[in-house]
Amino acid sequence: MNKQQLASKIWASANKMRSKIEANEYKDYILGFIFYRYLSTEIENFYRTEGWSDEDMPSLEEDIDPEYTEYVRKNRGYFIGYKNLFSTWLNKGNDFGVKDVSEALSAFNRLIYPTHKKVFSGIFDTLETGLKNLGDSDTTRSSAISKLIQLIKDIPMDGNQGYDVLGYIYEYLISNFAASAGKKAGEFYTPHEVSVLMAEIVAHHLRDREKIEIYDPTSGSGSLLITIGRAVAKHNDSPDNIKYYAQELKRNTYNLTRMNLVMRGIKPNNIITRNGDTLEHGSDWPMFEDDDKETSYEYRPMDAVVSNPPYSQEWDRPSDKDSDPRYKDYGLAPKKKADYAFLLHDLYHLKSDGIMAIVLPHGVLFRPGDEAEIRRNLIEQNKIEAIIGLPADIFFGTPIATIVMVLKANRDNTDVLFIDASKYASKDGKKKKLQASDIKRIFDAVTTRPASIDKFARLVSLKEILENEYDLNIPKYVDSSDAVEKWDLYSSLLGGVPRTEIELLKDYWEVMPALKSTLFPEGEYVECLSDNVGDTIRNHDDIKKFQAAYNSAFGDYEQYLIAQLIYGMMTLNVAKEVDILGEDLFNRLSSVPLLDRYAAFQALSDCWEQTATDIEIIQTEGREVLRKIEPNMVMVKNGEDEDEIQKGWKGRIMPFKLVQKTLLPEYLDRVNELQEQLAETVGEVSALLEETGEDDAEILNEDGDAFDNKKVKVQLKLMLKEYKKRKYTDLPDFPEGSIEAHVVTLTKNADEQKRLKAEVKDALRELEEKTIFTIESLTEEQIRELLRLKWIMPVVDAVKAEHTNVITSLIDKVEALVVKYAVTLNDVEKSISESESKLSDMVVSLRGNDFDMKALESFKNLLNHGK
Template sequence: MRLGGVYGIWGYSHFRSNLGYFIAHKHLFSTWLDQTSDFDVADVREALSAFSRLIHPNHKRLFEGIFKTLETGLSKLGDTAAKQTKSISELLQLIKDIPMDGKQSYDVLGFIYEYLIGMFAANAGKKAGEFYTPHEVSVLMSEVIAHHLKDRETIQIYDSTSGSGSLLLNIGQAIAKHMDDNDSIKYYAQELKENTYNLTRMNLVMRGILPGNIVTRNADTLEDDWPYFDEQDPVNSYNPLYLDAVVSNPPYSQKWDPQHKDADPRYARFGVAPKSKADYAFLLHDLYHLKPNGIMAIVLPHGVLFRGGEEGVIRKQLIENDHLETIIGLPSNIFFGTGIPTVILMLRQKREGSDVLFVDASKGFAKEGKNNKLRACDIKKITDVVIARATMPGFSRLVPKTELQGEANDYNLNIPRYVDSSEPPESWDLYASMFGGIPLSELDALADYWKAFPNLRAALFTLDGTPYAQPKAGDLAEAVRQHPEVAKFNDAFARAFDGFKPWLHSELIGKMLTLQVPRQAALICEELFARLAKVGAVPLIDKYQAYQVLDDHWQPIAVDFEILQTEGVDATRVVDPNYVVKKKDGKDVEVQEGWKGRILPFDLVQLAHHRKELDALRKKEDELADVVTQLNELLDSFSEEDKAKDTFNEAGDKFVAAAVAKEAKELAAEAKVAGAFGSDPYEAKIIQAAKVLANEKSLKAAIKKDAAALHLKTKATIEALSDEQVHALLERKWLAPLVDELHRLPDLVTSSLIAKLQALVEKYRITYADNARQIQQAEKALVSMLGEMDGGEFDLKAIEELKTLLAGD
């Protein structure tokens, strides 16, 4: 965020003319946090007034009223200034404590909103997420659009229902990977709700976009088409707005007024959406504002693919005129506040070809609470398929227009008609169920493995000329792992990734202050895929699984890059106070508890530079764990009557150390006088417990002392690291975990094959005939037992009837 401060006349003028606004130091969020008891609601009112007063005249349209929601909301925080001050002070602390974890790099307000509605979904209401597109969906749309626009020198992008502005931000970030000048991107946004419109403006401004590159409009997209002009000069400033990219996530199936819209140029060519569902009205609005070589993406409910009536007419026209390019089916429960399935439709004004790519991405996601979430590997797979317009069985298919037009489909675009992503049902072979053996047809289903390991099948199974195989190896897992072809596969992977870590070191650590993070991520992905292609047996290692490994490790690395490129290499030698929240007098109080490395974690530095002290500390911790086990065993050996004594707590589940020590001391003194210990087991165990408790206390004190000393020693080590030591530690933090996890991929392949084979063997190991014989034997044994039973007249009649049934007579 670009902020102004008290920098004199030059600073004031510089910030105001370049940013469009100026914020004095005393009005900053950080200043208010530091004020603590001196903070007052009047400070907020003064800051808001000053902000409005100091907006540069050239940017009045962008900034005027941007804080209106906050201004009007202050009075709702309390009926007195004191109550308002208290509420705002608490709000400042809440905002400060939101766990950003580096995610602020993509969308500050969007992340906070997503975090809050994720935490408080029960109170957020069904419409809570209607103006926020989940980050992952936004990234997916952005990546495809960015690829389409990557060779252009200047780009204009537009969101017709902008909400929080996250879609625009992500597209801008994705495009920036392909451009040298981020200021060549111009952002247009339109939003109906005033509060949400202010959120759009705020979010775009906070990302440091030049004010001249932000054009926003608070209006009804369907009723008030864009034609943008300045009221002071409507003729010369008129802009019909045709753009390189248009994106939107409009409210689903919203009611609207279609009267007289057939004359509107946005709808005249295609038809007017029904009044009960404005989905196609939003789509046609977006399409109308596309340049001939532009691209658009819109998120809509799945029903737009097959509903009839006016929507069917519009859909037919879009297909006939070759505007519809791609349909992506998303998982259900992916948007906050609605569980309905949604789709992304991608359209063009003009394009080569008339086929439509269908992608069924509904099965690829991770479950997070009540919602489903696209993973990085899912986004990458969809993006690759869409860019390549590739057919992938069970996932995507390029469908010719003639098939869509045909009588069988009649312009129905329901995805399952064209892509079958369903899992085949499990089948049971009748012969194998009766007589055993593994059906060859079920082994054939593992064709990718047999292709990679041509001789492995014969090594594991015996063929007898029938369509059934018998397990040959006693230990399937061992036989698979030891097979020469599997070992060769592992060696091929190792060779393909030979030198990968040094290459990463050169690309990341060697260039950490100058590299462009998004471009570098793409470069590493290309290298990763290229090396996987060298392995051979490629189908066995899912490159998108490898990509997920890369992305999981890349996210924290990217956060470190942001710090390094802002603060320099010296940031690696910085330690910050480690603050934790503790209860004090019934209130949460933030207190310092040691230190933490800004970039380099203490545990990593200890492993590299203080291994001797760390091992000694861990040895004591292991001894303490043994002592705790001894205490638990001793505790269990006492009777409930013993545990009612003062040497135990009220619950009887812990020793009272002081009481145990006192009683043990008295017992020792009595024994000294008597010349020997008594024979009472309780007394002997109490004396033993006192010794163990004393050992526990001693160990805890030693561990606390040693840990504190090691902590301070680590702090000093970090602050004195050489550049060479920093590079070595960064390699251990960034590269080693990534490379190690990638090298585990071949073993995952082997483990998967073993699990499938063991499941097949177990499936037919016990036949139906075996089960029948066991049941028969059990029935005979039961009949014999029933014959030995006695009882009354009616009991005996019942037993005889049961014996008859069991005997099968």
């Protein structure tokens, strides 16, 4: 399985196994065990590099070799003896129990080396104290833990470049537990897409720095910090030159932060964390010793601060704001809403050239009172770089719309960029989700700071903000409301397309001026000159020039992608490649007007996801994986449970269907032909069923909506017996529509279906065998062609579709404009009048009794409007 499939399987099993345990609680158990397995695997790998064999490893115990134990502790920061290794747990089988876990966790905490105490001390407390919740006895708890460790034993613990399977699965589980945890989710998780958006903005600002320190004062699971670090590392190629500072109030969530950071391969010396209250007066952070705050405090500003603090929570305000340097220059957030307290804490810890990004509720932009004072001071001191309005319903635990506010300690300008991205998200189940193109659109706006992007972004001067009394509510500055369709009064009454509405398509006319003249003559109200708008547009020279521009820009696109992805697959950096491909795509699109470059980028991104996974596997497992076959495992219902069973085979990289269509078309055609014949025989039975009548009741089921095969066989036996008595050697021809004729037809059909099913089964088996043989013996040329079809052509076709969409969209808009005013109100009125006149004449010819005639006379007057 690839990492997505494995993560999905583990989540489904874990979610089922948790039974009645709350998702927010159960996550601490499974994530804790995953982390223990990670540490156990890491130290077992260390033992092997030190020359320890499988036979020697049982002697790796603290009481057997205390000197080596101390060596390992000093070298790795912790020690896990042989009996406490995760692999030993698995090997114990039925002898493994909850006691093994308790003893292992206790030993781990006791054997942490002093220099690593802050990273590892108490990291398993939540798991250790929660073991009792996994059952009501040692037996049930042991059974639950055994299932858990069996579930996570298949997670690969190695990585190559971006191929971080462990990190991906950990993030996947955190995200899904967050989705199931309701309001508690916001305590520990920022949706990945929001993290990526913040990360890209921060990383762009820090792109030229060699050593970087980043800080999250409300770190939750640590995912936001990790995403920032990865984005930064893409620019400087030095992940070990990034230091991570994190603080988290809740102990179990704080443990998640540390686990997540350690499992991403971040060196312990680069992890500085604290479990405490970020806003507590007198406990400013990040640099002091817990037992010596007075003399050890050292102010440490950061290159970047990022946070997603709890929204509008109560806090204990310091009684004297002047004593707290975080707030003295700006003001104190109100007691019931700590949003600005978190923001000012973040801002205080910025270097003079630092950047920060924080997620906040919309209310901070316009609420009165103390928050208005803070807003005014932030604006006057020129700290706010950008305000990004996000869509509602993208955060777990709350449906509210939120913002990302970007601030800098020192700015070169005084205007503020406002972005309304509230409509840029796709549906993802019950929630919404930022797509790659949405993130790219926002990022581009933040980094290029355009004067204005219609209904999306606007650079607002300090003067205008002052005129609005420091109110930063986004709709005051960016109108993203949908345009109301207008109807021209003259055109509605007398016809003709108004010039004002023709000019609404000016983006097209600027590129295709001659096409505009071909479709519409000069004048304020005009008729379209074409009887077939679609053909006129498609065949016009301006469209041909537009197509030529596309062909010029993308003529070698397929070859470029082949060189990048197929020939470069073993050496390319997966994490960076999508940026390289995106930049190339935008460069090409710059010479092709009208194409929506973000729609094209989304098409690229959608295709890239699968390609990236394939390349990660190839880089990790080697090129031979391209010829590898593996069992196709599927989940099937077994009563209330689900079992995983093998259903045939599949290619590790090469899809069976693609290989069959490309290299085995004759075998595939044979299967399709037989399946079509089988479908025809089934259709014949359905057609015969429609012909049945009351006389056929003896061969129908109780509901009368299908043939009963057993009854058909009984009838056939009776018929054979009867005609045998008459000494017939064979059944005669029966009258069409008779029950006997139906029995004969059904019998022949059943024989034909049986034959075809056997042939289909044999053909499918032969096709599968041929496919397996073909994949395992692929030539390099065949591999390149299959990868071209799998990786390259979907991107090429998707981008080409965006070009086609431009032409289709123009045709639709012009046709809609012509149809809109094709029938005037005067035409409608005339048609109604003519219909009323005809109906009135028809009424005159009607006859009836006196009452009918009076009613008809009244109806006639109504049609004639009383005339």
